[in-house]
Amino acid sequence: MAEHWHRRLLEGNSGLFAALTTVAISIGGLVEIVPMFTVGNGHEADMPAPYTPLEVAGRDIYVREGCYTCHSQMVRPFRDETLRYGEWSHAAEYSWDRPFQLGSRRIGPDLHRIGGKYPDSWHYEHMKDPRSTSPGSIMPPYDWLLTDKISPADVRQSLVALRVVGTPYTDEEVDQTEASLKAQAQPIVDRMASTGIVAEWDDEIIAMTAYLQRLGTDRPKGNVAAGGEE
Amino acid sequence: MSATAPADPQVVYDDAITKKFTVATIFWAIAAMSIGAWLAFELAYWPANLGVPELTFGRLRPVHTNGVIFAFTGNFVFAGIYYSLQRLLKVRMWSDFLSNFHFWGWQGLLTAAVITLPLGMTQGKEYAETIWPIDIAIAVFFLAFAGNFAMTIVNRKVKHLYVAIWFYISFVITIPVLHVVNNLVIPANLWRSYPVYSGMTDALVQWWYGHNAVGFLLTTPILGLMYYFLPRAANRPVYSYRLSIVHFWALVFLYIWAGPHHLLYSALPDWAQTVGMVFSIMLLAPSWGGMLNGLLTLRGAWDKVRTDPILKFMAVAVSFYGMSTFEGPMMSIRAVSALSHYTNWVVGHVHSGALGWVGMMGFGVLYWLVPRLWNRDLWSWGLADAHFWMSTIGVVLYTVSMWGAGLTEGLMWRAIDADGQLQYPVFVDIVAQMAPFYWTRLIGGLIYVTGVYIMAFNVAMTVFSMPEKSETPQPAPAK
Numbered sequence: 001m002a003e004h005w006h007r008r009l010l011e012g013n014s015g016l017f018a019a020l021t022t023v024a025i026s027i028g029g030l031v032e033i034v035p036m037f038t039v040g041n042g043h044e045a046d047m048p049a050p051y052t053p054l055e056v057a058g059r060d061i062y063v064r065e066g067c068y069t070c071h072s073q074m075v076r077p078f079r080d081e082t083l084r085y086g087e088w089s090h091a092a093e094y095s096w097d098r099p100f101q102l103g104s105r106r107i108g109p110d111l112h113r114i115g116g117k118y119p120d121s122w123h124y125e126h127m128k129d130p131r132s133t134s135p136g137s138i139m140p141p142y143d144w145l146l147t148d149k150i151s152p153a154d155v156r157q158s159l160v161a162l163r164v165v166g167t168p169y170t171d172e173e174v175d176q177t178e179a180s181l182k183a184q185a186q187p188i189v190d191r192m193a194s195t196g197i198v199a200e201w202d203d204e205i206i207a208m209t210a211y212l213q214r215l216g217t218d219r220p221k222g223n224v225a226a227g228g229e230e
Numbered sequence: 231m232s233a234t235a236p237a238d239p240q241v242v243y244d245d246a247i248t249k250k251f252t253v254a255t256i257f258w259a260i261a262a263m264s265i266g267a268w269l270a271f272e273l274a275y276w277p278a279n280l281g282v283p284e285l286t287f288g289r290l291r292p293v294h295t296n297g298v299i300f301a302f303t304g305n306f307v308f309a310g311i312y313y314s315l316q317r318l319l320k321v322r323m324w325s326d327f328l329s330n331f332h333f334w335g336w337q338g339l340l341t342a343a344v345i346t347l348p349l350g351m352t353q354g355k356e357y358a359e360t361i362w363p364i365d366i367a368i369a370v371f372f373l374a375f376a377g378n379f380a381m382t383i384v385n386r387k388v389k390h391l392y393v394a395i396w397f398y399i400s401f402v403i404t405i406p407v408l409h410v411v412n413n414l415v416i417p418a419n420l421w422r423s424y425p426v427y428s429g430m431t432d433a434l435v436q437w438w439y440g441h442n443a444v445g446f447l448l449t450t451p452i453l454g455l456m457y458y459f460l461p462r463a464a465n466r467p468v469y470s471y472r473l474s475i476v477h478f479w480a481l482v483f484l485y486i487w488a489g490p491h492h493l494l495y496s497a498l499p500d501w502a503q504t505v506g507m508v509f510s511i512m513l514l515a516p517s518w519g520g521m522l523n524g525l526l527t528l529r530g531a532w533d534k535v536r537t538d539p540i541l542k543f544m545a546v547a548v549s550f551y552g553m554s555t556f557e558g559p560m561m562s563i564r565a566v567s568a569l570s571h572y573t574n575w576v577v578g579h580v581h582s583g584a585l586g587w588v589g590m591m592g593f594g595v596l597y598w599l600v601p602r603l604w605n606r607d608l609w610s611w612g613l614a615d616a617h618f619w620m621s622t623i624g625v626v627l628y629t630v631s632m633w634g635a636g637l638t639e640g641l642m643w644r645a646i647d648a649d650g651q652l653q654y655p656v657f658v659d660i661v662a663q664m665a666p667f668y669w670t671r672l673i674g675g676l677i678y679v680t681g682v683y684i685m686a687f688n689v690a691m692t693v694f695s696m697p698e699k700s701e702t703p704q705p706a707p708a709k
Contacts, residue, residue: 004471004472004475006475007390011389011390011391012389012390012391014383014384014386014391014399017391017396017399018380018399018403021396021399021400021403021482022403024479024482024483024486025400025403025404025407025446025482025483025485025486026407026486027483027486028483028484028485028486028487028488028509029407029411029438029486029487031487031505032434032438032487032489032490032502032505032506033431033434033435033438035499035502036430036431036434036435036499036502037431039499040429040430040431040434040498040499041428041429041430041431042429042430042497060422063352063353063354064289064350064351064352065283065286065288065289065350066286066287066288066289066291066292066350066352066354067288068288068354068356069287069288069291069292070287070288072572074496074497076495076496076568076571077495078495078568078644079646080643080644080645080646080652081643083646083651083652084643084652084655084657089496089497090497091429091430091497091498091499093429093497094428094429094430094433094497095428095429096428096429097428097429097432098424098425098427098428098432099353099354099355099424099425099432099436100355100428100429100430100432100433100436101354102433102493102496103572104356104492104572104576105572105573105576105577106572106573106639106643107273107287107661108657108661109657134658135658136658136659136661136662137276137658137661138273138276138661139276140272140276140279140281140286140287141281142286143281144283154419157418157419157422158418158422158424160418161416161417161418161422161423161424162418162424164416165415165416165424165425165426165428166426166428
């Protein structure tokens with residue numbers, strides 16, 4: 001029997017074999033990923049405002065604690081999910097998400113529509129003792145968020161890096177990081193104070209609360225039909 | 231290329247490097263899987279988070295996942311490749327320096343990951359959590375391996391590349407591509423960075439990476455090792471050469487498209503979701519091609535499969551490969567994903583692949599390698615057999631409990647009552663239903679990881695207390 005063509009042409013020629021393998025593993029990725037750079041993140045008109053410095057700080061904490069290992073941020077277009085969480089998620093809402101935090105597991109509930117669902121004080125109590133607000137929860141307490149501090153210099157570094165990758169922060173916004181942090185934090189501190197909670201503007205819980213309250217409040221108004229259900 | 235030169239009988243293979251990676255495989259198996267069991271405990275009993283930030287589920291889970299993928303599987307794959315590549319090509323590794331540079335660099339970056347991840351230094355993308363300095367180290371040390379691998383092939387004394395090497399080549403080429411593209415970031419400081427992609431683009435790049443880490447680290451190199459070690463353990467030739475050609479090219483071409491099945495019903499453009507789903511379903515064919523070629527290689531050796539723990543491990547591993555690669559395409563169908571996505575079912579699916587396929591193939595190969603590398607009889611084949619049964623029972627308990635958990639929560643999430651309202655509107659009520667499944671999973675995981683401890687003990691006893699066999703030239707018995 002004649003030598004098989006595969007043996008004759010490829011198995012003795014490692015360079016050609018490697019080249020063909022490279023071609024084979026490249027096509028799918030190129031076809032799927034390249035178009036995303038033009039259309040993937042939804043309509044430009046629907047892009048929300050970038051995260052504020054305080055929300056950036058809160059989001060960094062969300063990523064640091066690995067919240068995505070238990071919580072998704074993606075409401076699917078199903079009746080039960082829109083009833084449970086609210087309107088389904090749109091691509092444009094994720095425009096400034098670096099890294100994306102869609103998650104892959106719902107050990108706890110989806111968080112994409114958590115913003116505005118509870119008062120600020122709820123988030124404070126929940127992080128301090130999850131079972132005080134959600135009896136039966138299996139989430140561990142995150143009480144260090146109540147005492148650990150955000151650092152304006154740190155947040156500034158984040159803004160600079162985010163600007164490099166494309167979030168349009170102005171020089172003024174970067175220079176005024178600390179003032180911006182304080183300006184957004186103080187009303188949250190005040191609202192918490194009205195329920196007897198003593199917090200300071202640079203406590204991590206304040207940044208975390210600001211981020212969670214922002215989440216999912218950027219539903220596009222232009223190109224996508226609004227409404228909580230299908 | 232000296233392809234026609236006669237094999238040099240004096241060639242001395244570098245088995246010291248295989249020994250190092252073998253020991254590292256066992257060490258990281260214990261570490262990564264023990265942490266996995268602890269995480270299972272945390273889900274069953276939340277106070278096990280201990281109030282320590284570094285030990286909370288959110289920070290510890292990446293240590294487990296990256297540990298199993300890059301530490302246990304990575305070291306296992308490297309051990310198997312260093313051993314088999316030299317023998318298939320009848321030549322020593324091109325550079326001993328690069329082999330050792332690769333080994334120590336890899337263990338160093340794994341150690342760095344184990345330290346930084348619990349400290350909350352993370353990129354926040356699954357299986358790509360390690361921070362950018364570690365990512366650069368991964369690229370450097372993997373490319374050192376790749377260069378050594380390529381030069382060894384160039385210097386080979388055997389003209390034709392055996393099927394195992396095709397699969398190794400796909401691994402060596404694809405992993406750097408995936409790793410570099412998915413980890414393109416701009417640093418804010420030494421431990422924090424932001425990806426150049428945002429939103430759904432970042433999500434697609436991530437799952438293109440994530441699914442193909444499964445494809446080209448947990449699948450193709452393991453298939454290559456199957457093609458080397460399984461015929462040797464069974465003393466049977468590979469069942470079908472043609473099937474190996476067809477399933478190799480189909481697998482490497484189709485796998486890369488399947489990532490979007492992680493994003494079904496998300497805000498990813500519909501066409502990308504559909505393409506991902508269709509290619510995932512097609513992936514069933516080449517996956518089962520590999521499974522059938524492995525299982526049918528055992529034709530005529532089934533009597534040995536009944537008695538030899540190595541073949542038992544390999545036969546069950548290949549069976550789990552077939553099971554997982556059937557389940558995966560099914561879960562990629564939109565209507566099934568609607569139920570299974572975000573549930574424990576996915577966790578069960580991953581573990582039937584990781585514990586059933588990768589783990590059991592790894593243990594089979596280790597029990598084959600250790601007596602040969604150290605030139606000793608295994609201390610106890612009875613314990614190896616016990617390990618086999620513990621692995622099998624452990625993974626079955628794990629998988630079945632997670633099916634139950636996933637179906638339960640998936641169905642409860644979507645249950646609508648007669649009035650059109652949620653039947654279970656309070657999320658924690660559904661969480662409470664997970665408890666018995668979480669405990670069962672923990673028991674399964676503990677049985678599985680106890681088997682690994684037994685293997686480590688057996689290997690240690692082999693290395694330290696068994697006499698070296700006499701066939702090889704021995705120095706004078708002066709000690």
